[in-house]
Each structure stands twice: as C-alpha cells, then as structure tokens.
Amino acid sequence: MEFQLRQNGRAAIAFLADLAVASSRLRPKIDAELLAKGLNQQTLADDLDERLLQVDAALVGSPSARAVAILSEFSGVNHGRVGQAAFDEILPELEPKLRELQTRGPTTLEARLGDRLPEYQKRCWIHRTTGGWDGHPYQGFVHGELVHREYVAKNYPGDIFAQRREVLSLLPRQDYRRIMEFGTSSGHYTMQLAKVFPQAEIWGCDLSLRMLEQAQRVANEHGWAWRLFQLAAEDTGFEAASFDLVTSYIVLHEIPTETTHAQMREAFRLLRPGGDLLFTDITQYSALDKAAQRWAEYGAVHGGEPFWREAATLDLAAAARDAGFVNVRSEGFRGAKYPWVTYGHKPE
Amino acid sequence: MSLELTPNDSAIRRDPAAQLALMLAKELWVLKDRQLVLEAVLTQQGIAVRDLVDRYQPSEADRQVIDAARKRFAADVVAALEAPGDRR
Numbered sequence: 001m002e003f004q005l006r007q008n009g010r011a012a013i014a015f016l017a018d019l020a021v022a023s024s025r026l027r028p029k030i031d032a033e034l035l036a037k038g039l040n041q042q043t044l045a046d047d048l049d050e051r052l053l054q055v056d057a058a059l060v061g062s063p064s065a066r067a068v069a070i071l072s073e074f075s076g077v078n079h080g081r082v083g084q085a086a087f088d089e090i091l092p093e094l095e096p097k098l099r100e101l102q103t104r105g106p107t108t109l110e111a112r113l114g115d116r117l118p119e120y121q122k123r124c125w126i127h128r129t130t131g132g133w134d135g136h137p138y139q140g141f142v143h144g145e146l147v148h149r150e151y152v153a154k155n156y157p158g159d160i161f162a163q164r165r166e167v168l169s170l171l172p173r174q175d176y177r178r179i180m181e182f183g184t185s186s187g188h189y190t191m192q193l194a195k196v197f198p199q200a201e202i203w204g205c206d207l208s209l210r211m212l213e214q215a216q217r218v219a220n221e222h223g224w225a226w227r228l229f230q231l232a233a234e235d236t237g238f239e240a241a242s243f244d245l246v247t248s249y250i251v252l253h254e255i256p257t258e259t260t261h262a263q264m265r266e267a268f269r270l271l272r273p274g275g276d277l278l279f280t281d282i283t284q285y286s287a288l289d290k291a292a293q294r295w296a297e298y299g300a301v302h303g304g305e306p307f308w309r310e311a312a313t314l315d316l317a318a319a320a321r322d323a324g325f326v327n328v329r330s331e332g333f334r335g336a337k338y339p340w341v342t343y344g345h346k347p348e
Numbered sequence: 349m350s351l352e353l354t355p356n357d358s359a360i361r362r363d364p365a366a367q368l369a370l371m372l373a374k375e376l377w378v379l380k381d382r383q384l385v386l387e388a389v390l391t392q393q394g395i396a397v398r399d400l401v402d403r404y405q406p407s408e409a410d411r412q413v414i415d416a417a418r419k420r421f422a423a424d425v426v427a428a429l430e431a432p433g434d435r436r
Contacts, residue, residue: 011381015374049353056354069360074370082374301353302361 001101001145001221003094009086013150016075016082020155023071029064031291044290048297048309055294072302080129083146084136091138098141102213105220109228111209118232120256120307121207128304133208140214144186157338164249165192167280167333167341176200176244180270182233182263182279183251187215187226193247194224203243205229205236234262241272250339252281253300253311260314264323268346277325277344283337284330285312320344 184204246267300308317330325344
C-alpha cells in the first residue's frame with residue numbers, strides 16, 4: 001500500500017532503527033570484555049540462568065554493557081509507541097483506503113474467538129508493544145508496515161522478507177492445492193505463499209484480529225482470495241485431511257511448547273496423506289555457543305518474548321515425529337543458523 | 349518470565365534519567381531533521397536559508413534577546429540539578 005509518513009514519524013522511526021543498529025555494534029566489545037575477564041566457552045556456566053548472573057556480575061561497571069542496557073530498554077518500550085504515533089499522523093488520509101481494502105475484495109475474515117484468547121496470549125504485552133498485540137485499532141498496519149518494515153528489517157540480519165520466500169524452496173512439491181498457514185499475522189509470509197504457489201487456495205489463522213485485518217487488506221489489494229480466521233491454530237476445527245501443506249513462519253517462539261506439540265498434531269490431522277509440514281522459527285540453542293545463547297536470551301528477556309527459551313530448547317524434530325510425521329528434518333536453513341526450518345511429511 | 353533476571357542490568361534499565369535522556373535525544377533528532385527539511389524546502393523556494401542563517405550576525409537588539417533567553421535556559425538547567433529552593 002502506498003503511503004507517506006509525516007516528517008515527525010519518519011524521523012522518529014529512523015532514529016530508533018539507527019539506535020538499534022548502533023547498539024548491536026557494541027556487542028562484540030562486550031564479548032571481548034568477557035573474554036578478557038576469563039569468561040569463555042569453558043568457563044561460562046552450563047546452566048543458563050546461572051550464566052546470565054555470571055555475565056551480569058562480570059559486566060558491572062562496563063560502559064558498553066550499560067549503553068546496551070539503556071538503549072535496548074528504550075527501544076523495547078518505545079518502538080511500538082513511535083510506530084503508533086507515526087501512524088496516527090497519517091490516519092485521517094489513510095483510514096478511508098484502509099476501510100475500503102478491508103471490506104472490498106475477495107479475501108474473507110471470520111472472527112471466531114473474539115476476546116476468548118488462550119491464556120498464553122494474555123500473559124504479557126508481546127514484544128513489549130504498548131497495549132499488547134491488539135493494543136491499537138490499526139495495530140496490524142502499525143506493526144506490519146511501520147515497525148516490521150522500517151524498524152525490525154533494518155536491524156535484523158539478512159533480508160527478512162526474502163527469507164520468507166527462500167525457505168519455501170525446501171518444499172518438495174509445487175502442486176499444493178490448499179495451504180493452511182498457522183500464525184498469519186499481517187500477511188508477510190502469506191504473500192510469499194501466494195506468489196510461490198499461485199494455484200493454491202490459501203487459508204490462514206491467527207489469534208490477533210488486528211493483524212488479520214491487515215493481512216486481509218494486503219490480500220485484497222493484490223486481488224488474492226485468502227480465507228482468514230481468528231482462531232487458535234492448535235484447535236482449528238477444520239475438516240481432517242483437507243490440506244496439502246501446513247506451514248508457519250516465526251510463530252513457534254510466541255507460544256508455549258505444549259501448544260507447539262498441539263499445533264504439530266493439528267497440522268498432521270489437517271494434512272491429506274502425502275502432505276507436507278514446514279515450520280520456520282528462531283535458532284535452536286543447540287546450534288549456538290554459550291555466549292550466543294546468552295545474547296539470544298538477553299534479547300528475548302528484554303524484548304517481550306516469554307516463550308523464547310522453551311522454544312529454542314525444544315527438540316522440534318522429535319515433536320514432529322511424535323505427531324506422526326516422517327522424513328523429518330530440523331536444521332538451520334542452507335547451513336546458516338537462522339532461520340531454523342522444521343520439515344515433515346505425512347505418510348501416504 | 350521476568351525482566352529482572354539479572355540485578356546489574358535491571359538496575360541500569362530502571363534508571364529513569366537515562367530513559368528520559370534518550371527520549372529527549374529522539375525529540376532533538378526529530379527537530380534537527382525538521383530543520384534540515386525546512387532548509388531544503390526554503391532552498392527549493394529560492395531562499396538559501398542555511399547560508400543566510402550561518403552568516404547572520406545578530407544586531408545589538410537581537411543579541412540582547414538571544415543572550416537573555418540563553419541565560420534563562422542555563423539558569424533552568426542549573427535549577428534542575430541543584431536542590432530546590434524550598435529545601436535549602
């Protein structure tokens with residue numbers, strides 16, 4: 001969707017993005033400080049909680065660690081606020097178009113949950129977004145178009161949009177007739193599904209109605225006929241054996257591991273025999289050294305990610321096999337540590 | 349999950365002065381950005397305001413206004429740092 005931010009919002013978002021990039025450049029200095037203090041792969045504690053305390057004590061008085069703490073706290077609290085403020089500046093001119101895109105077009109949206117969200121979704125303000133994930137009437141646009149494109153994409157390694165398309169190259173088939181996406185959010189991954197599998201009927205679900213509304217606008221703008229549902233992916237209620245591919249992108253670390261198991265089982269139930277599963281998520285801690293695990297935990301704890309650690313330590317391959325999948329692989333994409341892909345096949 | 353896992357890091361994050369400084373830095377940048385935009389807009393309109401401002405020499409009357417405003421600002425900064433008058 002074409003839009004132009006006002007000067008205030010444009011400048012504020014750019015400033016926050018630059019702060020985050022500048023902050024990340026301090027991390028090697030902190031790692032060097034820790035090494036100089038004798039904290040390395042051998043001496044860092046095996047237990048993660050113990051390791052966090054060990055590093056925290058070693059960094060007392062470190063100017064770089066202090067700067068990172070101040071900067072990441074500021075970014076964590078303010079990125080949502082700045083995005084909302086930037087959006088509110090352009091709301092009057094944008095709102096008619098947003099309403100039209102939501103109401104006119106081939107994509108449908110059914111709100112089946114309303115406020116009856118699972119307990120895990122209400123546990124905290126996810127990503128520390130002010131007001132929570134549905135905390136703004138146009139939170140889907142604010143997060144999808146402003147925070148994700150203008151802030152997250154600029155301080156995350158690689159092209160986060162290209163990654164969504166490239167992981168689909170892992171799939172063995174091109175002839176999927178019906179695809180189910182768990183955790184559609186504002187539709188960034190769904191767009192890639194629509195482009196890579198143009199013949200497929202695409203269904204998507206999410207807990208957040210505000211995010212799905214933005215996905216609906218995106219689809220309608222492109223003339224795509226998606227079927228979107230606000231419901232819990234672990235309990236869709238859809239007909240068994242009615243999809244050829246069930247997939248999600250960067251969702252698993254937003255849910256408890258028991259829900260991941262339940263989503264694996266639901267995916268297996270929904271797939272026709274011969275169907276495929278592809279779940280993509282954060283790097284497993286088993287692929288990281290102790291220092292990198294510590295940084296991942298640092299970002300998760302202060303970035304509003306309550307389920308990060310349990311997701312990063314869950315054996316996803318075993319979870320997929322437990323659900324019934326075969327030919328299971330769970331590994332970094334193309335030998336990298338991120339993104340982490342888990343593939344499974346439902347036997348014929 | 350708690351944000352208070354590590355005492356040193358948590359104490360730094362709880363420091364409101366540091367967060368306020370960053371909030372002011374953000375607002376300062378927005379204003380600097382706006383000034384750069386303003387200069388660009390006026391230059392497009394044929395007024396080379398950046399050069400005019402850089403080279404401008406305040407008149408005696410201008411200088412008195414600027415000096416008074418700056419002294420007031422400096423006094424406010426000092427007052428914010430020292431003990432309030434009603435506690436002396």
